[in-house]
Amino acid sequence: MPAQQRQFLEAQPAPSTDALGCSASKLALNQEFHGGGLTFYRKSTDNERFGNVATPASDRGFLVGVAMRGGHRRRILHGNHASTHDFDQGSIYIRDFTDDYRADLQGGFDFMLIELSRDFIERVNDEKGGPRVSSLLPRAGEGDAVLAHLSQVLAGVVADPAASSSLFVDHLSLAIGTHVLGQYGAGATSGWADTGGARVLSRKLEARAKDMLLATLRENASIADIAEACNLSRSYFIKAFRQTVGTTPHRWLLEQRVQKAQELLRVPGRSITDVALLCGFADQAHMTRVFTSVVGVSPGAWRRENVG
Structure with a gap:
């Protein structure tokens, strides 16, 4: 190869990739939204030969992917070995960002992706009670009806974030975190810890919570802000509010x-x-x-x- 041509090739910039290792130019839909302590992505393409994705190891936490349609196959590389997985609608994968990730994507795809930081997992640990979860078990190609349903709701949020209040996004994020940790967390138990007795708010705390919720007509307060003002965890506050008022904070508002x-x-x-x-x-x-x-x-x- 002539030196001039070799220098020209070496000077060419590497193909643009996003935070998840995808070639952005090959994506038909590429959306991202931060809310409720989570980062949500929606990525889709009809490109049957999308090619490889790769991300180096980092301490970002975990990624949960939910297939919005079927017909996708990926070959995941594990050192010198590889495993191939087919994805139907509602199939999921879970991967740990502390591992190098390489995969060959075959067939078009449409995924809702949820990035859970370690800080978020610790917060859900504090609120759900029971055994603490330090990691999520890897999954690839398994069906999850709950995440499939939640991803349909997420699709609307990610497409038009302004149409969803932070209260609703908080509820949705907490539901996702609780389900994922309960189903796939190492040593996790499903559901919430039973502290005994009915969870209700005192009249003073009920009034304070309602005043703060009504103030969101002007200031977009979050569940975490209101729970903190009541000196309660988010999960306890949501359950106590529903037990006291008969509906969730978001629905009441x-x-x-x-x-x-x-x-x-x-x-x-x-x-x-x-x-x-x-x-x-x-x-x-x-x-x-x-x-x-x-x-x-x-x-x-x-x-x-x-x-x-």
Whole structure:
């Protein structure tokens, strides 16, 4: 090879890869969202010959992948050995970032990916009680109906983060963390530790929690903030709130926002878009979805039926 051509080839930049070792230019969908202490990705391609992915060992924690559709196969390299795995819709894989990872991806794919840091795992350990989990067991190609369902919800969050409140993302992240540690954590037990007796909030703590939730119409407080103000763990707070009020904090807040929307919809001349923003919804479409789920009809239909 002529020296000039060799120098030209050596000067070419390496193909761009993302944080998970994928060639970004080959992805048809490449989304990322941080929330609830987790990092979520959605990556998809119709490229039947996507090629290799590789990430060097690091202390980032663990990665859980959930196949959103079937037809994908990957050959995972383990030193001088390799194993091949087929993925149907709802199949998962779990890998530890402390291991070098190399895989050959065959067939198109669509994955929801959840990155769990070690700090997040420690936090869930503190809240769930029982034996502590220090690592997750590797998996490749096994089905998980719970994660498959949660990933469908996640897809909407990652696609449009502004439409989901931090309270909802906190709930979702905690549900994912609890399930993953319970099912795949080394030495883990499923479910929450039973401390005995009913978990209820005192009237003072109930009032404080509701005041902070209502303040999220202006300030987007998180479950962790409210639990800390009540001197409780997130998990205990969520369960105690539900036991006391009869619904989750997120659902209660949505119902309060819908009640406020009903009051404002009675005001002549006020647009539904204005009502949505005043009540803390991302936009009119977001309010319509929530309003319909709570009341049973759309804001416009409710206004026509109840406002003369």
